[in-house]
Amino acid sequence: MEREPMRIREGYLVKKGSMFNTWKPMWVVLLEDGIEFYKRKADNSPKGMIPLKGSTIHSPCQDFGKRMFVFKLTVAKQQDHFFQAAYLEERDAWVRDIKKAIHCIDGGQRFARKSTRKSIRLPETINLSALYLSMKDPEKGIKELKLEKDKRVFNHCFTGTCVIDWLVSSSSIRNRKEGLLLASSLLSEGYLQPAGDTSKAAAEGLSDTPFLDLSDAYYYFPDSGFFCEGYSSDDDVVLKEEFRGTIVKQGCLLKQGHRRKNWKVRKFILRDDPAYLHYYDPAGGEEPLGAIHLRGCVVTAVEDMPDTKKYDADNILFEIITANEIHYYLQAASSTERTEWIKAIQSVSRTGK
Numbered sequence: 345m346e347r348e349p350m351r352i353r354e355g356y357l358v359k360k361g362s363m364f365n366t367w368k369p370m371w372v373v374l375l376e377d378g379i380e381f382y383k384r385k386a387d388n389s390p391k392g393m394i395p396l397k398g399s400t401i402h403s404p405c406q407d408f409g410k411r412m413f414v415f416k417l418t419v420a421k422q423q424d425h426f427f428q429a430a431y432l433e434e435r436d437a438w439v440r441d442i443k444k445a446i447h448c449i450d451g452g453q454r455f456a457r458k459s460t461r462k463s464i465r466l467p468e469t470i471n472l473s474a475l476y477l478s479m480k481d482p483e484k485g486i487k488e489l490k491l492e493k494d495k496r497v498f499n500h501c502f503t504g505t506c507v508i509d510w511l512v513s514s515s516s517i518r519n520r521k522e523g524l525l526l527a528s529s530l531l532s533e534g535y536l537q538p539a540g541d542t543s544k545a546a547a548e549g550l551s552d553t554p555f556l557d558l559s560d561a562y563y564y565f566p567d568s569g570f571f572c573e574g575y576s577s578d579d580d581v582v583l584k585e586e587f588r589g590t591i592v593k594q595g596c597l598l599k600q601g602h603r604r605k606n607w608k609v610r611k612f613i614l615r616d617d618p619a620y621l622h623y624y625d626p627a628g629g630e631e632p633l634g635a636i637h638l639r640g641c642v643v644t645a646v647e648d649m650p651d652t653k654k655y656d657a658d659n660i661l662f663e664i665i666t667a668n669e670i671h672y673y674l675q676a677a678s679s680t681e682r683t684e685w686i687k688a689i690q691s692v693s694r695t696g697k
Contacts, residue, residue, distance in 0.1 A: 349375040356642045360426040369642035369665045376455045403439040410647035476535040500570045504561040527555040536563045593688040598675035638693040640667035
């Protein structure tokens with residue numbers, strides 16, 4: 345029986361159409377021998393498949409100067425395929441895995457990731473459910489803390505380093521490398537949840553290991569009462585969320601209108617449950633003017649849009665494409681702030697409800 349090709353990486357990317365200069369979100373799956381792309385993640389049949397044998401990849405790709413984080417895949421028949429990632433690290437992760445897959449095909453090898461699992465075997469007697477209960481023991485378990493990072497306060501959580509320290513001290517594992525493997529298993533089975541951009545990025549495959557043994561990587565127990573608070577950009581006072589769910593990020597952005605294409609300042613509040621980006625009149629008012637549904641959306645940086653007056657917008661524009669292909673254009677105050685918004689929105693689009 346022929347072996348199914350391994351799924352190396354998958355996620356939403358923006359893909360340029362083959363015939364027209366249109367960019368649409370696609371669910372992209374990197375296999376050992378090719379790239380499949382689907383209109384939606386839930387679709388059973390791909391819209392197309394790009395073979396990797398004899399292909400070359402180009403990154404950074406400057407063919408579209410107004411779109412950032414684009415990479416180009418040229419197949420053996422000299423046909424070009426263009427993809428756009430949300431931010432630099434995501435693009436580089438895709439390019440790295442595609443390059444390795446092409447190299448493995450050329451060398452007749454199997455694709456294999458570098459992993460901490462080499463020469464490490466966990467005892468078969470380890471019961472993750474029982475271990476989880478021990479970790480939650482009020483007296484002898486991992487202490488839940490209030491931690492601050494990036495103008496956010498994380499309640500009822502702990503660091504990745506704390507988890508590994510506890511596993512070592514409780515004699516659950518023999519060394520920190522083995523602890524990484526065990527903690528990654530706890531994470532994949534849902535006994536631990538990532539909190540914050542650093543730990544979420546690793547869990548989504550943007551690091552060598554899903555779990556990070558770091559003091560700035562935060563995690564929490566799923567039934568612990570975890571919640572996050574964000575500092576107000578106005579007065580640095582901790583602001584409690586008014587709606588259901590955690591406030592992941594908030595602040596003022598310029599938003600382009602759909603009808604008149606004019607730009608207006610709006611206050612945006614990003615929550616993870618439900619996964620909506622609400623926008624308000626910055627002058628006040630408790631009721632939102634509207635909301636962007638983020639579940640399954642794609643968010644990318646852009647340099648400019650057609651038929652749009654620029655407001656000194658170099659390196660600070662970004663685009664949200666919803667699951668039903670509605671395009672929203674927003675402008676941040678700086679390139680750093682744009683990157684922060686993109687990462688926060690992308691995280692909520694994957695994990696929010």
